[in-house]
Amino acid sequence: MQVLSVHSWPQAIAHLDADAFFVSCEQASMPALKGKCVAVGKERGIIIALSYEAKAKGVKRGMFVSDAKRICPGIIILDSNHETYGLFSVRMFEILKRFSPKIEEYSVDEAFIDLTGLRRLYSCSYEEIAVKIQNTIEQELSISVSIGISITKVLAKIASKYKKPHGITAIPGNKIHLYLSNILIEDVWGIGPNTASLLKKFDIKTALDFALKNENFVKKYLSKPYIQIYKELKGEPSIEFIEKISPKSISKAKSFYPPSQKPEDLILPHQTMPFALSIYSLTLFLIMALKDRCFLFFKAISLAS
Template structure:
């Protein structure tokens, strides 16, 4: 006889988990219908697949694969540069749709969310299955993308359900059926249980989620720490993790790219990259955001990309803090003799300036000066346009002269 988790009641709570299918690639297909049905690879600017469409997955392509490997495997693959602002916009719209159905929405990531549906059957005069289907259909109709939905008594079980049928799936796990979905599910497939914990479980004779869920409370407390004790409760249908509707501390990514007259001049290529950084940081400051992770890329005349990721010790939205690191990163990706046509900067994992965690080694006096300086510059840019003041590194000697003649204003060399 099959063992069962302790919880057998169907709907003490109802938690929905929504997971967008191949989100970045699906957004690109929604925006450009000509890409539908084609193997789409997102991440061309980084030289690797950061997201792939289900058509690409069907051909064996996975996230993280290098572009040249993908071309050998799938010659007809379509490669696209990442557009994080576009994906963020779709994400915001998806979360807005979810909030039409319930005020309790947790933005778990850019393409995932939890929704508390408890008690809403009476409001909508239908089952939780039907509510889930309405949400799916609304997203498909308004955004042109598909999502997989799971509904169960807890967040962990809802995650199990949403992964059960992908893409475009809807799976509902009521209390009495929990054991049916856990009995063949490998323990490492459970949200919150990683490779090392799965290996430890195997030493204890636990290979499936059901074997873990049906262990006694005393056994779990003896062999596992608190987080896994909580997962054990969740697998048994007892909700431990509430849906948190508080706004996330992470916000959208900001990307700025510039295509220019092809050139071999190193100084000019770097100048365009600096201008991208200035514009990206200006937008971040306007929204009260900062970052400690930046991606820069340069594109050759024959559309080959080279990219580099920069990680800072602390968050910032001031180019002055980033320039030294970006200069070194640029040196690693620039190839002498190549002709370049585009540069780009992406600020990722943005967080609120108010939540910024400073470093012990920061010079607070210098930080205050930088902040005061950029506050003044931002006011001028907002009032007169962002080209009213630019960093000296943006322009080479010829461009400086042209800009002075055109704008009839002096260039300011600012030192901090």
């Protein structure tokens, strides 16, 4: 089997993914819930997050609460509390910033951490730095995380998912092929159902099958994002590391049931009022928040159907 990259660590990118984040936050706030079947999503009647104990009983995300209770009697269903999750998230990123100045906040519960060159500072391997990060978050926040380390973002993503929950997986450049052969093409970050089925027509079933194609093939059939993924799978960094997440737009959208046919439909039904109010409060919020940044302006406040 051929080697995709000869160097072990030309750079070291970690991807951190919290385990069952929303439920972990609830369990950290209410320790009596630890080790139990717990889910979040009571208010809408649909499960949006669940503990590993509940997953083991076959409860799935998107399930009706009523079905979850049937499959898993005794499951504790909680209202979601996004403000709390946001606070845990902020504290988690604060911890990460103690380990490296270069952090990408990818979502509430995910981050990329550039660890390149930090082995000397910590006098240990990249994998051991990841263990220190994992332990610190565990001790200070009572949140369990999984961490993957490799030489590109796409490979770090694969690594963090490789062992979960509470896993640490390091994929050095000279061992990429050993891991990619176990990864289905549809499980690669950025490869959705459409692209996966296209690639399967060319007999590409695993991430390794894709990485071993020649570049001309990839350029012939696929667009830019997929060429980047292809390069990253081979160990060549192509996706930019984004240190600051500043939203380019803020919007509020809602669908109407039944679909609106005429302008009055958007005004008359009383259930559209909360939407009108939220647009109004969003506008007020933006005016307050952007007051002293005169280069920002409203391009559109839209109603979507």
